Amino acid sequence: MSNCLVAQSGGPTAVINASLAGVVRANQLNPVYDRVFGGLHGIEGVLDDKLYDLTDLSGRDIEILKQTPSSALGTCRYKLKRGNDADYKRLVDVMDAHDIETMFYIGGNDSMDTVDALSEWAHENGIAKRFIGIPKTVDNDLVPVDHCPGFASAAKIACEITHATYLDYAAYTRPEVFVLETMGRDAGWLAASCCFTGNVDLLVLPEVDFDKEAFLAEVQKKFDEKGECYIVVSEGAHYADGTYLSAGDTANDGFAHAVLGGAGATLKQMIVDAGIVPRGVVQDLSRAARSSNFAQSLVDVTEAYELGMSAHMRSADPAFTSAVVGIRPRSAEDMAAGVYNAEFFAGPAKDFANYVKHFPAEWILPNYAGITQEAMDYFRPLIQGEPKLVYENGMPATLVPFNKR
């Protein structure tokens, strides 16, 4: 019996460890592999032979791992480049040294490309190693899945903070603008999800070229109509020429040594400078949105766990390689009605790699006015439910990261 390896890559999420827990647990339920090794810091640590034996994690540790945010194995931004035979050979040497036949890689579209490239290279060179991808990303920008583990929990905390800060903002009478900034450099899914709360007056996405005059006119209109304006902006919002909002004003002011605030701070200042209101508040969700275990979506953490299990279970078939598991709606009608009804499927890794799924143009209302009902129906089933967390000392219990042991 051979062993398997599982590693994590790219930006952490609130549920990426649930997928890891799923692989480990599935092997306890059906020991397809003798040992389940965790690779520390993604491919980077694996190349350096840094492994951690996860085979016999206790049931309790597996439960706590599911509610431990961020990447418990550590992560990396290192991309195995196609044609880098030295790295490929080194990886196979490490795998051989530990009798590892199968590698599971949990990551975004770059990692899915790595799965594709490694599989291809192994096939071409007659090397009997298998590579299987498990997707994750808070950006939700992967194809061909309906959605991606990590996104729903990020959307849930983003919605919760949107609503809480809107109520905070709404308690005041003084004229000020509120701007909430979310992650999302290329795709505006997370920013768009905040509109689910019904609190967002204006939404600025990377999918729509920013038009300063048109935007300021809408802000003015909101203040004229209702005396308040709650704005959500994606960090990747940009002008038609590609200049990011976050960088624009900084450069204009000849203040080159630092990015002093992102898109949110820029919008706030723009509105103040235009004389619409004398002040504003900026809330940058930053990393709090992607790694907040205290606001996991039950749908998300369950899916992430089951995707890990599904990948492991499918790998019992020795022909299963160069594949990625994903989620798609079983019934579009159910999902649109807010009923969760999803199907797990597997597809070729190349179908998951190197594409960016933007927030659909047909779901974006004109004039920064937010999202359509269809988009609301898309978000609704994803953020439902809260796992029953184990608390210790007043906080959700977490495992000590394996890369810190």
Added chain:
Amino acid sequence: MSNCLVAQSGGPTAVINASLAGVVRANQLNPVYDRVFGGLHGIEGVLDDKLYDLTDLSGRDIEILKQTPSSALGTCRYKLKRGNDADYKRLVDVMDAHDIETMFYIGGNDSMDTVDALSEWAHENGIAKRFIGIPKTVDNDLVPVDHCPGFASAAKIACEITHATYLDYAAYTRPEVFVLETMGRDAGWLAASCCFTGNVDLLVLPEVDFDKEAFLAEVQKKFDEKGECYIVVSEGAHYADGTYLSAGDTANDGFAHAVLGGAGATLKQMIVDAGIVPRGVVQDLSRAARSSNFAQSLVDVTEAYELGMSAHMRSADPAFTSAVVGIRPRSAEDMAAGVYNAEFFAGPAKDFANYVKHFPAEWILPNYAGITQEAMDYFRPLIQGEPKLVYENGMPATLVPFNKR
């Protein structure tokens, strides 16, 4: 039977509505007053005769009100100045018009001073109106209480985000610094509470004059020792001459029209400019920390509710006026052992007004190294427990603010 009035003032908290709910519920259990009116937007709205009848809120609405963050009646920054007889008379006229004998004011030390001033003025002028204070503040800077409703929930979410973002930070190998900024202009309680997680390498408080060279030396030491440095800074951190960190660099760079980032951004840039690491991440908790209902401390929400009840119940005594209710430990030993054991007491409003309770110097470790065990023991009992929240559509249910109806 006369009526009572309850209003909210100052910055919102996650549990200020629980105190409001406590007043309303206590009157349902023992109708000391015929009607319970909510004053919209604090004293500002009351002077404008903007009241909302809360007497008959349903049991469910009271439960939801307890988990509704921010100030459901709306808030104000308006301070009734001593000697402003016009405002005082106007207030009494509004109270008379609605047969209101007693006013409960939920707020910080400015509001407690208002309670004191109004009581004194009524007494001097032979006006049979009573004024009672119910404290709240996320800053925890009130005397003579042990702690103040609103702080514990802010500390709990601050700790949860500290731990989650630390784990996110710890997943990486690349050299970067992490800086988390909390509210707290004069007192560093909230920033200090983040140390409860055990994740904070360096803590920068308003209570200690900032010394750039000494601080950077500590940062360098952390990177030398462990390759990482997680820093928490209070927004009010300042140099010995009183200059805020948040304003300092901005002014130096001749960039006067805006505060471009707070203390956190300044520290990050200082560390990068010193060449210690090439990059950093800033997480500004901003308003998310004070109004996050999804992370209420059960101790906090229970105390806030019971303080509201206690104020109402004590007011059945017609001699009870110019008073504020508060919380102090019944047993210092229990609290130090992490066992919650608190006592509700009432004291003269003047004792609660116009003082700032700083984070104790004897609880601060030298060299930005954090807090003592005694401070940890202080925080522990406060952040315990999680209320069972009612969720609707994937989010904690909230009431529509009364000022928006």
